[in-house]
Amino acid sequence: MNATENPITTTQSEVLDLLFLKGLTSGGSFAVWRKPRTTKLEFLLDDKKNPERVTLNFEELPAGFLVHPFADQEDKKAFFIRSSHYFSFDLDQDLDQEDLPKWLNQSLDPEAGSIRSEISHLIQIKSESSLQENLKGNEKEHFIRLVEHGIKAIEDGILEKVVPARTKFIHLSEDFDLGKTFSNLLKSYPNSFINFFHIPQVGTWIGASPEVLIETKGDHFHTMALAGTQPAIGENPLKSAGWTQKEIEEQALVCRYIVDCFKKIRLREYEEHGPKTIMAGNLLHLRTDFRVNMKATGFPQLGSVMLELLHPTSAVCGMPRKEAHDFLQENEGFDRSFYAGFLGPVNIQDETSIYVNLRTASIRGDKAILYAGAGVTEESDPEKEWEETELKCQIIGKFIQKPNT
Incomplete structure (x- = not known):
């Protein structure tokens, strides 16, 4: 029997390891x-060595993956991972060896440990950088004062709501395995956008976002309002x-913030569904969905306009937006980088899906920085807001910090 009659079967974990190895050894994003x-x-995979940056008129872009930080750069451009190589399964x-593209033709039968060991080594040396810039965001006392300051600004009528954030440093577990960690996120969070990206000299990030910023598929546009957080408790937490x-x-x-954006562009025909309770990991949130037929309303570029x-x-910054943004820039004390920015695939098979990071x-x-924020209103309790950020940090942190199983 020849090889084509009895192909080597490849498990999804083996393919995932091969993809991570290919990406990290390519020198590209x-x-x-x-x-x-x-x-x-x-x-x-974009095999170019120098990261590319593009404007946000994504309808004009080729297939790729967009990554934008929380704070706008002066030129308002985003990082763009252009699709030199694309693969999905x-x-x-399970896959057969013959199902894999030729550019992913590393041997499928080496000792698994050697591939994982190489990935672990590569991820550490390629993501190495100083952590000093974020030390302030790691302090509980600083965050508590920040929330108190936010409540005062709301009471004084300067803000309606503000969303302060914080960081948490953790050491990667000694047996940190990127492939297993990513697989665990896939299994644990079926309702989230599970993602990993690496842009040389820019950043290496992993996440499980529950929030769509904008989606377009054919003539249809979708966005959502996601706010409110509580732990998922009991056998049927949704009920x-x-x-x-x-x-x-x-x-x-x-x-209201989303509807106000529609009003700015005189868009009156949209569907609104919700709010309803949804589960994302170990947390519950309130979600309302908004949908628009772009063809019927004559807005073919609604996606980039709404982006x-x-x-x-307002779910990651506050209201009014400018005042809340200025408050955070002046008082938060650290650079959010890509946290609360946005990311996602663009123009792949007639779909664009951008998520809040x-x-x-x-x-x-050998370390990781976790990021989390909490929506502060006049009724907020600073200690409870801190506890909420701890729960949010656990969603990713527990898979990175503890030994993988």
Whole structure:
């Protein structure tokens, strides 16, 4: 029997390891992701050594993966991982060797440990950088004062809501395995956008975002308002959840913000569904979905128009947007970098899906920086807001810090 009659079967973990190895040895930028409620894993590699930056008129872009920081640069450009090589497969099915593209033709039968050991070595040396810049964001006392300052600004009528953030440093576990960590995120968070990207000299990030910023598919546009947070408790947390007035008002502010963006461009025909309680990892949130038929409303470039209007949303910044943004820049005390920015695949098979970069970590050598924020209103309790950020940090942190199983 020849090789084609009895092909070597490749497990998804082996393919994932090969993809990470290919990306890290290429010298270029790459991204790996799985969209919410799907079983399709996607990989995209740009083999150019120098990172590319583009304007946000994504309808004009080729296929690729967009990454934008929280704070706008002066030229308002985003990093773009152009699709030199693209590959996808169904996570529910094993692959045969012949199913893999020729550019991913490393041997499929080496000792698994050697590939994983090389990936672990590469991820540390390629993501190495100083952590000094973020030390202030790691302090509980600083965050508590920040929340108190935010509440005072709301009471004084300067702000309606503000979303201060913080960082948390952790050491990667001694047996940190990128492939296993990513696989664990895939299994644990089916309703989140599981993602990893590496841009040389720019950043190496891993995350599980629950929040769509904008999506376009054919003639259809979608965005969502996501706010309010509580732990998922009990056997049926979706049915037993109860929301406080503070959380309901916080969600209503985010919805109003989206509707105000529609009003700015005189868009009146849209569908609004919600709010409803949804689960993302070990947390519950309130979510409202907004949908628009771009053809019927005559807005073929609604995606890029709304992307510019929405970011940064009131769910990650506050309201009014300019005043909240200025407050955070003056008082937060650290650079958010790509946290609460946005990222996602662009123009791949007639779809663009951009997500807010939440529940995320920046890998820096043998350490990682976790990022989390909390929506502050007049009713906020600073200690409870700190506890909320701790829960959010656990979503990624528990897979990075503890030994992988």
